[in-house]
Amino acid sequence: MSKKSKSIRRSDCPIACALDIIGDKWTLLVVRDLALGKRQFESFLESPEKIATNVLTDRLQRLESLGFVSKGVDPGDRRKSVYQLTEQGLQLRTLVRYVARWGLKHIPRTALLEGARE
Amino acid sequence: MSKKSKSIRRSDCPIACALDIIGDKWTLLVVRDLALGKRQFESFLESPEKIATNVLTDRLQRLESLGFVSKGVDPGDRRKSVYQLTEQGLQLRTLVRYVARWGLKHIPRTALLEGARE
DNA sequence: CTGTATCCAGCCGGATACTG
DNA sequence: CAGTATCCGGCTGGATACAG
Numbered sequence: 001m002s003k004k005s006k007s008i009r010r011s012d013c014p015i016a017c018a019l020d021i022i023g024d025k026w027t028l029l030v031v032r033d034l035a036l037g038k039r040q041f042e043s044f045l046e047s048p049e050k051i052a053t054n055v056l057t058d059r060l061q062r063l064e065s066l067g068f069v070s071k072g073v074d075p076g077d078r079r080k081s082v083y084q085l086t087e088q089g090l091q092l093r094t095l096v097r098y099v100a101r102w103g104l105k106h107i108p109r110t111a112l113l114e115g116a117r118e
Numbered sequence: 119m120s121k122k123s124k125s126i127r128r129s130d131c132p133i134a135c136a137l138d139i140i141g142d143k144w145t146l147l148v149v150r151d152l153a154l155g156k157r158q159f160e161s162f163l164e165s166p167e168k169i170a171t172n173v174l175t176d177r178l179q180r181l182e183s184l185g186f187v188s189k190g191v192d193p194g195d196r197r198k199s200v201y202q203l204t205e206q207g208l209q210l211r212t213l214v215r216y217v218a219r220w221g222l223k224h225i226p227r228t229a230l231l232e233g234a235r236e
Numbered sequence: 237c238t239g240t241a242t243c244c245a246g247c248c249g250g251a252t253a254c255t256g
Numbered sequence: 257c258a259g260t261a262t263c264c265g266g267c268t269g270g271a272t273a274c275a276g
Contacts, residue, residue, distance in 0.1 A: 011166035014221025048129035103132025110132035
């Protein structure tokens with residue numbers, strides 16, 4: 001998984017280009033979890049959507065290669081990694097927040113996850 | 119294409135539910151075009167991303183079934199249909215605008231399409 | 237013509253095996 | 257145990273045939 005990826009952009013439209021990055025069902029959920037403060041691989045797996053490990057690996061690597069996520073060593077357990085949003089990645093929170101706001105307003109029976117700020 | 123769709127929601131998170139609707143590479147581009155005032159099937163095909171006809175049919179039907187788009191008869195040519203955002207669908211414009219704003223700021227060499235307002 | 241359906245290669249992602 | 261790779265069924269969507 002995670003091939004050399006599509007570097008062939010469909011157009012110069014910022015929406016089209018943005019969708020080539022975040023236009024799937026999992027990426028923004030990973031960003032959501034990062035924004036909620038999750039740092040360890042295992043933590044992401046606990047979210048209710050039950051992301052598969054290979055998909056999580058793929059999205060984290062993709063986000064890292066794009067500069068939105070940084071990967072470091074867990075100071076508490078050198079075997080583990082910690083992931084977090086970079087300065088660049090923090091900008092994605094606003095977008096995620098907007099998607100959440102829209103979903104809350106227009107999709108029945110939705111509720112923010114425990115711990116969601118604001 | 120366009121099967122009975124996934125009614126099985128992954129969670130009650132508004133972000134996850136929103137992504138089940140708009141989490142793909144084409145839906146928001148169709149919304150973008152609708153927001154830009156495109157009304158006819160053919161017009162959407164002219165956008166630089168060159169959406170395939172079956173994908174366009176699928177997205178328009180999905181958006182219609184969700185209540186975001188209404189389909190009517192073209193008064194100028196009874197053989198044609200006109201599509202437009204419903205009151206509900208107009209709310210999506212804000213989201214699209216936010217995605218555009220984010221893309222413009224964080225993705226190199228992006229530029230709004232001709233005709234994009236604001 | 238406008239719009240939908242079909243075909244099918246290629247990609248996505250769930251399950252699970254594997255590496256260190 | 258943390259994280260990655262593989263396997264492979266099912267879906268996505270480009271090309272194109274088809275219907276009205």
